[in-house]
Amino acid sequence: MVVDHKTGKVSNAPAKIRLKDETQLDLYALAIYEEFEELPVEAAHLYLRETKTLSYAPTEATVGPFRERLSGVIGDVLAGEFPPLESRDCMYCDYHEICDVNPTS
Numbered sequence: 001m002v003v004d005h006k007t008g009k010v011s012n013a014p015a016k017i018r019l020k021d022e023t024q025l026d027l028y029a030l031a032i033y034e035e036f037e038e039l040p041v042e043a044a045h046l047y048l049r050e051t052k053t054l055s056y057a058p059t060e061a062t063v064g065p066f067r068e069r070l071s072g073v074i075g076d077v078l079a080g081e082f083p084p085l086e087s088r089d090c091m092y093c094d095y096h097e098i099c100d101v102n103p104t105s
């Protein structure tokens, strides 16, 4: 089992929806697979404030598409192709002053 401890709050969204695109846990599961040639039986976020756990059982079907996506991203980065994409996170980003996507300009 791989557990990521969270200090934030759990949103009210159903666990299945929240974990559907869970890249962080998929990355941890993939790292465990690469090291031990076995996926963890469970991957979970443990929310410390609410002592609530959201978890799923990683399988090749769940981790496989993430692996493909990650390979594509790594290929793009190695090729120098990673243009900045504006998102809500930009306003909190330490690099927004020097980034081509500058929400304050």
Ligand code: SF4
Residues within 6 Å of the ligand: 084, 085, 086, 087, 089, 090, 091, 093, 094, 095, 096, 099, 100, 101, 102
């Ligand atoms: S401002 Fe920050 S988060 Fe937004 S695109 Fe640029 S580097 Fe990424």
